[in-house]
Amino acid sequence: MVEEKNPSRILNMGFGFWPSKVLLTAVKMALFTRLGDRSMTGEALGRELDLHPRGIWDFLDTLVALGFLERSGVGQDALYSNTAETGSFLDENKPGYIGGILEMANDRLYRFWNDLETALKTGQPQNEIRYSQKSMFETLYEDLPRLEQFMGAMRGISLGNFQVFAQKFDFSRYRSLCDVGGATGLLSTLVAKQHPHMRCTSFDLPVVEPIARKYVAEAGLADQINLVSGDFLKDPLPKADIVTMGMILHDWNLEKKKHLIRLAYEALPENGVFVAIENIIDDERRTNAFGLMMSLNMLVEFGDAFDFTGADFWEWCREAGFKRYEIMHLAGPCSAAIAYKS
Numbered sequence: 001m002v003e004e005k006n007p008s009r010i011l012n013m014g015f016g017f018w019p020s021k022v023l024l025t026a027v028k029m030a031l032f033t034r035l036g037d038r039s040m041t042g043e044a045l046g047r048e049l050d051l052h053p054r055g056i057w058d059f060l061d062t063l064v065a066l067g068f069l070e071r072s073g074v075g076q077d078a079l080y081s082n083t084a085e086t087g088s089f090l091d092e093n094k095p096g097y098i099g100g101i102l103e104m105a106n107d108r109l110y111r112f113w114n115d116l117e118t119a120l121k122t123g124q125p126q127n128e129i130r131y132s133q134k135s136m137f138e139t140l141y142e143d144l145p146r147l148e149q150f151m152g153a154m155r156g157i158s159l160g161n162f163q164v165f166a167q168k169f170d171f172s173r174y175r176s177l178c179d180v181g182g183a184t185g186l187l188s189t190l191v192a193k194q195h196p197h198m199r200c201t202s203f204d205l206p207v208v209e210p211i212a213r214k215y216v217a218e219a220g221l222a223d224q225i226n227l228v229s230g231d232f233l234k235d236p237l238p239k240a241d242i243v244t245m246g247m248i249l250h251d252w253n254l255e256k257k258k259h260l261i262r263l264a265y266e267a268l269p270e271n272g273v274f275v276a277i278e279n280i281i282d283d284e285r286r287t288n289a290f291g292l293m294m295s296l297n298m299l300v301e302f303g304d305a306f307d308f309t310g311a312d313f314w315e316w317c318r319e320a321g322f323k324r325y326e327i328m329h330l331a332g333p334c335s336a337a338i339a340y341k342s
């Protein structure tokens, strides 16, 4: 039988920015948070969100058609409510809120990706540092709301992966962990909560510390989690049995990646283990499209930074002296690349 060609996949993908922008706009307006556990008419919801009547029903019914809202009834009296998914993950008042990464995608990445072609032709970043001589984190963190948004974004993208890592990894043979570039201390918090014998250190830049302190205190884990401020481009890392880096290596070029791996090696004891939690690209570079696009995102954000395969990770770790490695799948496109010192 001759396979019939059909262009709908091409068209769907080409217009992928339509559903993307509808969802991102709804998150930006905190639509799912405003709805919470309520059911509301379009008119009432439109009033709360300050929407012009022209767009209300097209917007809300698009969200219904895309599976991000439930609706009972039709027309003006129809009632809109969250789906089980949006109620858990996109309502800011729920502990599983992951909207931070989507808020950042809306406010920053959406615009920067408009210049993907320029990034591809020049190899230069297309974000805030485009016209600045400063480094990406220096520029990003100059503005407190932007720093806070970035911290929220990291929690959103990492929560599910860190939860799986805290459950799946065998912590019984180790007593201490240092999470490098630990941001709000999320990984340390999840590990400390599930494994009371573990002592955790969250290491990040000094500007991040007050934000991390707040989250760690809220989790009631200040006794088990130590916050250390420093700069991993200049300072050694705090010593620990396990050194973790969640989406750190991909922020840097090859020379700095190797520097960070060496620092981890030096901070570990003889039986220590180094874990990189990233959207590790499959060795054939064929299937993990999200990991590959994350690498394009690193081009747009940093220029020379890039994501990598498990084989790349192992080559750099072996060069640093690690003896063996494995890949542990976490959630969706994300894995833990684990290198053992013995």
Ligand SMILES: C[S@@+](CC[C@H](N)C(=O)[O-])C[C@H]1O[C@@H](n2cnc3c(N)ncnc32)[C@H](O)[C@@H]1O
Binding pocket: 137, 154, 155, 158, 180, 181, 182, 183, 184, 203, 204, 205, 208, 230, 231, 232, 233, 245, 246, 247, 248, 251
């Ligand atoms: C992409 S975020 C990852 C956050 C978190 N590990 C996660 O996976 O959700 C990178 C982190 O590295 C930190 N960072 C950047 N440059 C640093 C430096 N020179 N020294 C220490 N931390 C740094 C940032 O502040 C940020 O928290």
